[in-house]
Amino acid sequence: MDISFSYRTERGPLHVLRNVSFTVYEKQYVSIVAPTGTGKTTLLRIIAGLRKPDSGKVLLMGEEVRGPTPKISMIFQDFALFPWLTALENVEVALLHKRLSKDERIKLARRYLELVGLGAFENYYPRELSGGMKQRVAIARALAAQPVLLLMDEPFANLDAITAEGLKSEIYNMVFNEESTVKAIVMVSHNLEEVIELSDRVIILGGRPATVISDVSIDLPRPRSPRDKEFQDYLDLLYGEISKSMELAGIAKT
Amino acid sequence: MVTLSIVVISLLASLATMARVAATLMISVVTGWFLGYAAAKSGMVERVFLSVTQTLESVPVITFFPIVLVFFISRIGGYLGVELAVDFLVFTAVVWNIWIGEYESIKTVAQSLEDVVNMYRLSFISKFTKLYIPVTIPRVAGNILVSFADALFYIVVSEVVTLGTRSYGVFGIGALIAGWTSEGEWVNAITALIVLIILVTVVVFLVLRPFVNWAVKYSYDPYVEVTRVGARRQTTSRLRASLSRNIRYVRRVMAVERATLPVFVRATGYSIYHRLAIRPRPVGILTKMERYVAIGVGLLILALVAYGIYSSWETTWLPILINIYNNWVTYLYYLGLDWLRVTIVTIASIAVAVPVNYLMVTRPRVEAILLPVLEDLASIPVSAYLPLVAVPFVTIMAIRLGLTASLELLVLIVAFLSTAWYVIYNMYVGMKTIPRSLWDVANNLNLSTWHKLTKLAIPGAMPATITGLASTVGSTWGGLEIAEYFQSINGKVYMVHGYTALMDYYTAVGNVVGLEAMSLILAVNVILVSIFLWRNLFALARRRYRMEGAITL
Numbered sequence A: 001m002d003i004s005f006s007y008r009t010e011r012g013p014l015h016v017l018r019n020v021s022f023t024v025y026e027k028q029y030v031s032i033v034a035p036t037g038t039g040k041t042t043l044l045r046i047i048a049g050l051r052k053p054d055s056g057k058v059l060l061m062g063e064e065v066r067g068p069t070p071k072i073s074m075i076f077q078d079f080a081l082f083p084w085l086t087a088l089e090n091v092e093v094a095l096l097h098k099r100l101s102k103d104e105r106i107k108l109a110r111r112y113l114e115l116v117g118l119g120a121f122e123n124y125y126p127r128e129l130s131g132g133m134k135q136r137v138a139i140a141r142a143l144a145a146q147p148v149l150l151l152m153d154e155p156f157a158n159l160d161a162i163t164a165e166g167l168k169s170e171i172y173n174m175v176f177n178e179e180s181t182v183k184a185i186v187m188v189s190h191n192l193e194e195v196i197e198l199s200d201r202v203i204i205l206g207g208r209p210a211t212v213i214s215d216v217s218i219d220l221p222r223p224r225s226p227r228d229k230e231f232q233d234y235l236d237l238l239y240g241e242i243s244k245s246m247e248l249a250g251i252a253k254t
Numbered sequence B: 001m002v003t004l005s006i007v008v009i010s011l012l013a014s015l016a017t018m019a020r021v022a023a024t025l026m027i028s029v030v031t032g033w034f035l036g037y038a039a040a041k042s043g044m045v046e047r048v049f050l051s052v053t054q055t056l057e058s059v060p061v062i063t064f065f066p067i068v069l070v071f072f073i074s075r076i077g078g079y080l081g082v083e084l085a086v087d088f089l090v091f092t093a094v095v096w097n098i099w100i101g102e103y104e105s106i107k108t109v110a111q112s113l114e115d116v117v118n119m120y121r122l123s124f125i126s127k128f129t130k131l132y133i134p135v136t137i138p139r140v141a142g143n144i145l146v147s148f149a150d151a152l153f154y155i156v157v158s159e160v161v162t163l164g165t166r167s168y169g170v171f172g173i174g175a176l177i178a179g180w181t182s183e184g185e186w187v188n189a190i191t192a193l194i195v196l197i198i199l200v201t202v203v204v205f206l207v208l209r210p211f212v213n214w215a216v217k218y219s220y221d222p223y224v225e226v227t228r229v230g231a232r233r234q235t236t237s238r239l240r241a242s243l244s245r246n247i248r249y250v251r252r253v254m255a256v257e258r259a260t261l262p263v264f265v266r267a268t269g270y271s272i273y274h275r276l277a278i279r280p281r282p283v284g285i286l287t288k289m290e291r292y293v294a295i296g297v298g299l300l301i302l303a304l305v306a307y308g309i310y311s312s313w314e315t316t317w318l319p320i321l322i323n324i325y326n327n328w329v330t331y332l333y334y335l336g337l338d339w340l341r342v343t344i345v346t347i348a349s350i351a352v353a354v355p356v357n358y359l360m361v362t363r364p365r366v367e368a369i370l371l372p373v374l375e376d377l378a379s380i381p382v383s384a385y386l387p388l389v390a391v392p393f394v395t396i397m398a399i400r401l402g403l404t405a406s407l408e409l410l411v412l413i414v415a416f417l418s419t420a421w422y423v424i425y426n427m428y429v430g431m432k433t434i435p436r437s438l439w440d441v442a443n444n445l446n447l448s449t450w451h452k453l454t455k456l457a458i459p460g461a462m463p464a465t466i467t468g469l470a471s472t473v474g475s476t477w478g479g480l481e482i483a484e485y486f487q488s489i490n491g492k493v494y495m496v497h498g499y500t501a502l503m504d505y506y507t508a509v510g511n512v513v514g515l516e517a518m519s520l521i522l523a524v525n526v527i528l529v530s531i532f533l534w535r536n537l538f539a540l541a542r543r544r545y546r547m548e549g550a551i552t553l
Helices: A040-047 A087-098 A102-115 A131-144 A161-175 A192-198 A229-253 B004-041 B043-056 B061-075 B078-107 B111-119 B124-158 B173-182 B186-218 B238-260 B263-277 B288-311 B313-362 B364-379 B382-401 B403-432 B436-444 B449-483 B499-509 B512-544
Strands: A003-009 A012-020 A028-033 A072-075 A149-153 A184-189 A201-206 A211-217 B160-163 B166-169 B485-487 B493-495
Touching (some): A012 A040, A012 A211, A028 A192, A040 A072, A040 A184, A087 A131, A102 A131, A131 A161, A161 A192, A192 A229, A201 A229, B004 B043, B004 B078, B004 B186, B043 B288, B043 B512, B061 B078, B061 B160, B061 B499, B061 B512, B111 B124, B124 B364, B124 B403, B124 B449, B160 B173, B173 B186, B186 B263, B186 B364, B263 B403, B263 B512, B288 B313, B313 B364, B313 B449, B313 B512, B364 B403, B382 B403, B382 B493, B403 B449, B436 B449, B449 B512
Parallel strands (some): A028 A184, A072 A149, A149 A184
Antiparallel strands (some): A003 A012, A201 A211
């Protein structure tokens, strides 16, 4: 993958990403870290095929991604649940493209809701669910599409600290189990603790237009605890890398 | 004697009128989905769409009705022609507001929701049924009361029109009341009016209110938690825990505050703030291809228009221009008079609205009684009861004030009644959606009533008032048009000096050329006002008075 991207604005093109390139391997949980406004979400949307890059291409198992595909599923910061559909119907949306019979579709959707622990809430509307439950519905929907690659755009940013903690401890097992088709995860975040707790690899973007500044492997046994010394060492390492990227952005500005 | 048959026929006529209202609203809503979608997706369609809708929104359609009627009768003819002319008139009165709302809803649909339907490859139909249609529902709900009232007003007026020596009419409550009044059948006419009022009340409370209530579930606010489920775990940090608790508390308070608002107010408030939150100019960027196509289509249209004018120059345009040339002083003088009336009525409406709304917002008991009455009154068209009261009113008042003054008074009262409800209602929505915390601050600082009005209530209600005015000015013109010229039982004509009165007169005597000339002047005038007045007012409301956090339904 080698991506450049710029926004067409009324004031001319605004270069956001330049030659961003990295590879994600099977069974890997990769996080992308960058300061706000770097174009992380844009990068995710390019990977998902929702936007076209100016140059470069995204390869999924050797094949170019030319447009949105259910093989790449995304989880959003604002959950992106349809307020007029129930939890079950929201999950069904991911199955509509499959031409299943209605019964099969409901059965499958129900299975994924149970997987995320919301079996009893299938007839609730999003506004009747707490933030954590909404994000679980969104995860169920993303998994129901049976994707190969799962993208997550700051999935815990809009949850309160306690709910986020609970979901983080479960997400790895929800996604990487036998029922799931997911082979790899790419998550965008600016919470470093969360990134170290969850990922196998951390990619740091920086500068304007943004490029890959560094690529750090996190080699810790799971479950990980922020109180461990090694965890703290990784934290210091990442902070160091990030401040380097900030300096770069500063240079780019002047 | 009131017989059953009179009630039955009144009911049937009211239902026929309601069916027209329902059909035109439905057509507006459905066409709006596709047009709104096209405009939101293509920069070129968007540019055309915005300039057309924004200009036509505040046009007093009714004044163009005779021209429309002439067109439909000469092209289609018969009962069908009249029926279509009536429906078309009402359609053009309500459609802009609905279209703008739907376009803006689709334009501002959450990016993530749009990503979801693309990611899971929903078909075009699924995209509409799962996403693009549902997102428009809150805005439709927010406009529904005003649209309904507007449609009813125009339909009742237009059901009967006299053009020259011929009178055209379709079956409906407006035609029925006007007919009975002109025959002197007062009891029948009053019965019909009562039937209409009851039916309107039923529709407002049993159809529109439940619809708006239902629409609430269509608003997208991902962060509102209505109920909180799940046990609280051991807290790791006290600060964090109390922070999240407080945030949740504030959210819940805001949700409760919103839930206690009357449902129409919530819906209308949503519409107003949603509208103001949106940049009015198109953001879709034109591709080169689109630019060439646009220039091509533009030139083609210009050529067609030029050819149209050229080919009908002798028969149509020359007489119109000669007519304007001969009468322009009169026309402009009358136009000035009518604008003066519109201004007086608007100021009077605002002057009444401020104290009434302040009382309603600060005194729950006043509100409990007044609000339902207002909601209902707003929907009962003046045009339905005007024929009943106009002659008696003028006859009685003329003894004291003389005929001219009492006619003028009638005109102003009718125009006021056609306008005031909307102004009061919109301003009420504005005051009511001022966040509770600001009222608390005002009370906490012990502000006087005067200061609360000038520092909080009036500026807080400003955006709603301004958006309201754009769509009510049409109704004011409608009020002028029906009151400036009317006939009594014996065919005696009452009229004042006014633009719409002259147009009515031309209609009655069948002076089509004069009518076309006046419509042309009015069209130019309306477009200029729209560009220079309303757009600037909207911009002002956006710039200065927008209140963050008031946008959820």
